[in-house]
Amino acid sequence: MFAVVRTGGKQYRVAPGDKIVVEKIDGEAGDKVTLGDILLAGEGSDLKSTSGLTVAAEIIAQAKADKVTVFKKRRRHNYRRKKGHRQQHTILRITAIGDHKHVPSKAEGAEKKAAPKSEAAPKSEAKSAPVETKAEAAPKAAAAPAKKPAAKAEVKAPAKPAAKAPAKPAAKPAPAKAAKPAAKPASTKNAAPAKGAAKKSPKAK
Numbered sequence: 685m686f687a688v689v690r691t692g693g694k695q696y697r698v699a700p701g702d703k704i705v706v707e708k709i710d711g712e713a714g715d716k717v718t719l720g721d722i723l724l725a726g727e728g729s730d731l732k733s734t735s736g737l738t739v740a741a742e743i744i745a746q747a748k749a750d751k752v753t754v755f756k757k758r759r760r761h762n763y764r765r766k767k768g769h770r771q772q773h774t775i776l777r778i779t780a781i782g783d784h785k786h787v788p789s790k791a792e793g794a795e796k797k798a799a800p801k802s803e804a805a806p807k808s809e810a811k812s813a814p815v816e817t818k819a820e821a822a823p824k825a826a827a828a829p830a831k832k833p834a835a836k837a838e839v840k841a842p843a844k845p846a847a848k849a850p851a852k853p854a855a856k857p858a859p860a861k862a863a864k865p866a867a868k869p870a871s872t873k874n875a876a877p878a879k880g881a882a883k884k885s886p887k888a889k
Contacts, residue, residue, distance in 0.1 A: 685699065685700070685725070685726070685727045685732075685781050685782070685784040686698065686699045686725070686726060686727070686781070687699075687722055687724065687725040687726075687734075687737070687739055687781045688722070688723045688724040688725070689719045689721060689722055689723070689739050690721040690723055691706050691707065691709070691719055691721065692706050692707025692708075692709075693707070694706070694707070695723060698739060698778045698781070699778065699781070700778055700779065700780055700781055700784055700785060701777070701778060702777070702778045703744065703775060703776065703777050703778075704775075704776050704778070705747070705773050705774070705775055705776075706773065706774055706776060707771075707772070707773065707774070708746070708772035708773060708774050709743065709774045709776075711743045711774075712743065712746075713743055713744060713745050713746070714742070714743065715742070715743045716740065716741075716742055716743075716779075717740075717741045717742070717743060717776065718738050718739070718740055718741070719738065719739040719740075719741060720738050720739075722734040722737045722738070722739065725737055725781065725782070737781070737782050738782065739778060739780070739781050739782075740778075740779045740780040740781075741776040741777060741778050741779060742776065742777045742779050743774060743775070743776060744775040744776065744777050745774075745775045746772070746773075746774055746775075747772075747773045747774070747775055748770040748771065748772060748773060749770055749771040749772075749773055750770070751768050751769070751770050752768070752769045752770070752771075753766065753767070753768055754766070754767040754768070754769060755767075
């Protein structure tokens with residue numbers, strides 16, 4: 685069976701088991717809600733009377749729509765206004781339309797059975813071992829003889845011989861430079877006229 689309901693100024697076609705998002709309705713998750721403004725009802729191609737018909741629903745969660753930015757501007761007047769808005773929504777699950785109730789499927793039944801088990805798991809915690817107080821631990825520590833750790837003989841590793849630097853090859857002797865031949869005395873073959881001129885002295889006046 686289906687019905688067309690009106691809530692929050694909007695119309696929705698619903699059937700038992702459907703989930704719809706409507707304008708905010710007061711309540712918390714798990715609360716029961718009744719929608720009484722029924723516009724149309726029917727089953728298949730047959731229409732039924734809506735007098736006294738109600739739609740039962742359950743609140744799944746309270747949510748918000750996506751943010752909408754409202755920006756106003758008047759050019760040449762230095763006028764700017766910016767606002768944000770998120771519409772409040774309520775998510776509903778239709779449980780029954782009149783006498784027609786929603787029959788949960790196998791998948792939905794398995795989910796409901798698995799939910800309590802997962803919740804019960806944290807409660808069953810393993811018992812922790814008893815914690816000993818300082819007063820209880822003190823006599824036990826005194827009764828136990830203190831064992832001295834055996835002195836370990838320190839074994840000194842043999843000193844490693846210092847690594848010898850590789851001997852540098854002896855420098856090769858520089859080759860002896862060949863001695864230059866002695867300079868020959870200047871020849872005096874053409875010096876005769878000069879010698880004669882040097883011996884002559886100027887006449888005294």
